[in-house]
Amino acid sequence: MKKQISVVVLDPLAGASYAEEVESLFGEYAEIVVYSVRDGSAIGKLPRADLFAISTDAYGSTEEVDRHVPVDSEVMSIEVTFLWKTLEQLWKIPEGTSVLLVNVTETMAREAITQLNALGVNHLRFIPFYPGAILDEKVDIALTPGESRYVPDEVKMVIDCDHRPCSYGMMIEMALRLNLENLLETEPFLNYAKIVASNHYSFDLMYAKSRSRESQFHVLMEILNEGLIGVNEKGEILACNKKACEIAKVSEEFVLWKRGEDVFPYIPFYQALKNKEEIPESVTKLYGSNISIAVIPVMRKNECIGAFATLQRFNEQESRQNELRKQLLQKGHYAKYTFDDVIGVAEPIKRVKEILKRMAITESPILIVGETGTGKELLAHAVHQASKRSNGPFIPINVAAMPENLLESELFGYEEGAFTGAKKGGRLGLFEFAHQGTLFLDEVEGMSLAMQVKLLRVLQEGEVMRVGGSRIVRVDVRIVAATNELLEENVKNGSFRKDLYYRLNALTVLVPPLRERGTDILLLLDNFKTVFDATFELSEEVKNFLQHYSWPGNVRELQNAVEYFNYLGKQMVEVEDLPPTMFKMKNMICEKKEKIINSNNDQLDKIIPNQKSTSLFEFVLEQLYEASERDEYIGREKILQMAKKQHLVISQKQVREILIQLADLGFVIIGRGRGGSRITVKGREYWQEQNNKGV
Known part of the structure; x- marks a missing residue:
């Protein structure tokens, strides 16, 4: 969410100039609003903002600021300066020359003169001039920050430097107050520092870099999901993030600059500093929780200048792994449909939906049996959405569409070097991706006997082993399988294992073919017309035919038929307009x-x-x-x-x-x-x- 910066000034033109400069540096991260006393927008209680930048001439006193600015608001003064090119122009004027400095008020004119002197322009005699002032001597040159309208007519040369820009120091302070220190190293900030004058430019630049690096380090420590404790070469604690304080039950103020092993006796800082070697992860019990601790020395030119320790709870590691799995699955591996998307009022499909809703709340495997195109995958999506695992991943895979060796690595994953072409670092399998979710195995009857054995182990033991690996990985996955064959026949002829069949067959539902769903045919047809934005109508003869057609391709074939009718470009579809395969069947x-x-x-x-x-x-x-x-x-x-x-x-x-x-x-x-x-x-x-x- 963007920050809110309010610029409060006396003159609206000056306010617009300041706002433009602030916008050039902070526009991507903040919204800038200008209020002016002269146009009345700065009068009355102003809306709350993250930061108020107020010019010195806007309000007459601190009390007046309090009347207009919300209580407890972050307030700073607008500090202005000159551009380097303006100073270079002034340095070319002969020494001792009288120059009018014209501004809207005497205060602002004298302030500008003082600032020019501080910036090294001391060879000229500046005379303050403002509306109402009387000029009692002849002056040929005038300098004005965008107020040319107030310059006397008799002045021959006018140097209009436009409105004075905000100083680089003010911009630094603004970034620090808004916790946007990272902007100080950006190109717009660095370029701004080059064009505006400063009598302490080098200091400003060094300060900006120092604050930026310190802030970046602090931000980095705080965004880590693990505890981090840093010590210097003497073993004194110089950094301790909030996560480490939470795990170790200490406060940052208490531990800073104390000896690391005095505060954390279970962290081997001394050993890492002395041996200049990393202490690998080990587990220790801390306040009833298992904590993994590792220490890494910081080396510079073979000298150990400090060390960092990482702390992490085991249960948080597990949670983070699950979150990473979910993030990896933002490629479409989630359930897209619910039971509301299963269209139909015929008794057969209503009964199937009711049965599956009851089955969904269990943890048992579900076997969905139905002809091709009846919507088995759609129902699998709906089962997942209605289950207790609805917030977990839903991963569909057609097991009959893959060769056995490819299917094995897809389901169970593989370790690095497991086979030629294996990715560096290995790869997680779909069972691991589907942890705490649902894995949908379509056309399960096409799985080889060897793969059936491995699937049976996952169902029985809840664990997998990657291809080429030796480590057992625990997984919590619910299986929903689908088939368009009666698996009893496959069991009889030996192509499907009996033990796996009875594992998958715990909860079985038979999806009715479209030809048995009566008026649902026309209901689904109307739905597909909406999907394709179709306007055609069907003759009574065509409606009668469609309701008595055998629909070997079921709902998928009906969808194809609607798309075909739509592209005919006819308002009324007759029998002769049926798709070729249907027309041949009718004859x-x-x-x-x-x-x-x-x-x-x-x-x-x-x-x-x-x-x-x-x-x-x-x-x-x-x-x-x-x-x-x-x-x-x-x-x-x-x-x-x-x-x-x-x-x-x-x-x-x-x-x-x-x-x-x-x-x-x-x-x-x-x-x-x-x-x-x-x-x-x-x-x-x-x-x-x-x-x-x-x-």
Whole structure:
């Protein structure tokens, strides 16, 4: 946040000049406001500022300053001088020449004369002149700091040096009062020192450098995240930052210039000074905390001129490492989506969201199963955001997209020299980056058996070892995995370890494909239209087709379709405007529709030999169809209840057998446990076709 500097003057023109000079040096770090007595802006209680720079002629007394400047404000006087080029011009005037010094007041005119004498301009006879003064002798030369309007007409030569600039000493004081000592070594400050006159220039420059270095050293010590204690060649303490005082429970005033080992007997200053060697880090117990201490001697021309000790708490080291991990992950490794970003009102997706919200608050691994494009990664983001680890990193990686050796170094990191091309100093793995966060493993079924063993160890022991390393690193990572295959089959054929499967399968959720989400298709379509800023409309025929399309690419395919429609440039999208793959699919469906119906009828005739069985078969299919219209799943118990209301005699066994027969025909997908069953697109088409025929 910028500092606030208020410049208070008598004349507004002089104020503008001073403000411009201050702005040139402090503008990047401070905002400058000018108040003038003559224009009335300096009258009344002034707004608070970090520093008030007030000209000597602005107010008449200290009491008047107190009336206008807020209590306890930092106040300093504006000190002005002349430019070197003005003095050089005056030195060229013959000795003894009378020169009018014209200013707005007698006080300011006499002050300028005194300052010129102090700067070495003693060979001229200066005469103060100001509004109201009477000139009773002939004078040919006048010097004025920007007040030419007050110079008598009869004066032949006018040297207008413009407003006197602020002195370099004043600028130094201003920097010190605002704790901006670092500015004293900047190019604008050094250039300013060269153009303004000073009768103690060398002292000002040396002082500025000394203060700058001292201030920089002090700032450096205080910004360190570890305690720092410095001693001179005699072992006397010359520096002790706040962190060291906090760890050692001492005050800086108490320890300065005392012998280091008298105050800190546990720090081997004497040994480091005597042997001129670094004392490596060691651990000591101090006030109930483990503290790591190291001592480094300061050498100059083979002589030890002092030493510095570093102190740090172990728990703070751990916290800082976690912070560094977070900073390293500001490259996009954070969860971007929540459950609010999962769009859908269909019962299947609502149930998935509710289940995952409950799972998110646990620490167990989660396995998300679903077809390509159903939004598994989006749900993984949402799980992380809803978990207790939401402030930690979220790192997604597609494990099937990397070769095994590259995946190993990516997940577990590597030490320097572990392999050809390894970076100097090694590299952290994603497990270490994801410490106290979530690691999302996409397409986990593509992981090799060797990598599966290493992943299992992380899940069981919570520790990793970098490639080429020998040190165990503890990690606290929650695993969310995703797959588009049923891992049970992979376990059976030996491509996926059974023990890892049961580790990952602690909490499993099945993401429904888009074709089973009913009206969500149009809801998602409207959302993508907003994303692409699209204005097209769909014909009823296209809407009907999209709602009954199989969507092999799921939500991702729908997004692509919306983008395709948008670039067509048509206000109304018709069937012939469908993407080529969809249009081809539509034609194939139309051609095969009759064949499918006839084939289904033939199969039904074989499966259902009598009219009574056909009636029950159609009743069950009807219940499934009506449930899909309500975006619901339906279980056997619900079917039995509906049969009872219609006075149909059917047993639970019969319902189960009919559901199996429907599944064999591809009309139904039977859910696990109490999840219920649902009709497929093929089943819906069959039912609609039969109803149209009046069956």
